[in-house]
Amino acid sequence: MLKAKFITIEGSEGAGKSTNINFIKDYLQAKNIDFILTREPGGTPIAEKIRDLLLDKSHNLLCDDAELLLMFAARAQHLQERILPALNAGKWVISDRFTDASYAYQGGGRGLSWQKIAQLEQWVQGDLRPDATILLDIPVEAGMARVQARGETDRFEQEQMSFFNRIRNAYLQLAKDNPERFHIINTLPEIAKVQQQINIVMDKLTHA
Numbered sequence: 001m002l003k004a005k006f007i008t009i010e011g012s013e014g015a016g017k018s019t020n021i022n023f024i025k026d027y028l029q030a031k032n033i034d035f036i037l038t039r040e041p042g043g044t045p046i047a048e049k050i051r052d053l054l055l056d057k058s059h060n061l062l063c064d065d066a067e068l069l070l071m072f073a074a075r076a077q078h079l080q081e082r083i084l085p086a087l088n089a090g091k092w093v094i095s096d097r098f099t100d101a102s103y104a105y106q107g108g109g110r111g112l113s114w115q116k117i118a119q120l121e122q123w124v125q126g127d128l129r130p131d132a133t134i135l136l137d138i139p140v141e142a143g144m145a146r147v148q149a150r151g152e153t154d155r156f157e158q159e160q161m162s163f164f165n166r167i168r169n170a171y172l173q174l175a176k177d178n179p180e181r182f183h184i185i186n187t188l189p190e191i192a193k194v195q196q197q198i199n200i201v202m203d204k205l206t207h208a
Contacts, residue, residue, distance in 0.1 A: 004090050005205060006083070006128070008098040011136030012167045013156070014143030016187045016194065020136060021096055023195050027202050028092065035092035036082070040074065040101065044081040047074035057155040064110040071102050072120045079125065099125065100133060100174050105156070108170025109163045132205055134198065135175055138187045140164045 009024070011017055021037065028035050041051040050070050053059060075098075086093050099121050106112045140161060147153060175182035183201045187194050 004087050004092050005131040006087060006093045006095070007205065008095045008100065008130040008133045009136065010097060010100050010104070010133055010171060011138070011187070012104070012140065012143055012164055012171065014146035015136035015138045016146075016191075017096055017136055019191065020134075020185075020187070020194065020198060021094065023198060024094060024134075024202065027199065028094070031206055033092055033206065034090065035094055036086045037094050037096075038078070038082055039096035040078060040098055041071055042074065043078040043083075043095070046081075047077045050074040050077075055155050057153070057158060059155060062155075064106065064112055067110070068102065068106040068112055068117065068120070071106065072124050075099065075102075076124045079128070084128075095130075098130060098133075100135075100171065103174055104167045104170040108166040108173075109159070111166075130181065132201075133175075133178075133182050134201060135171055135182055135184045136187045137168070137171070137184050140168055142188055 007024075009017055009021055025035075025037055040047075041054055042048045050073060054062075054067065054070055054074075083093050083095070099117075102117050102121075103114060107114045107117050144161065144164060172184075175184055185194060185197045185201070
């Protein structure tokens, strides 16, 4: 029996997370691997209420420190109520975003101290880290064009291009610093080629 794995899916806006997470879900189901699919911020009733606060574009006075602390408040609830029980039950956990998003969005995007984020990470998670992180990477202009084509935007999606360039750079720096955990997938090509890359990664993870 395969050891339960904690896999996170990261990427900036328009990178194709929803489509490719569905592909990963289908892959695991085909392999008869027991798993849960969840997301951040969110994943539990309490954390979803925090998500609503964070994404509501009418909350334009939310300060950066409050944003970061709300992210970790949601994460603490998510871990205790959903992620840890699933892993302890032997289920794989696939999470649409996790703490790397805090380093990218609040650290890279907002310019908050990575040391502060690391302190919160240790407090909330202890030694728990993802077994693997799939980073869906796309040039900012192409990603934001996809976002605009979708229509309605949330509080984060209304930021300037420079904000998203800082996010992408932060994600790529995280991948450089943690090469054993990160798998970078270029999502600019046609979807079949993207999912071919993901299939290779998933084959490695399910045989490790």
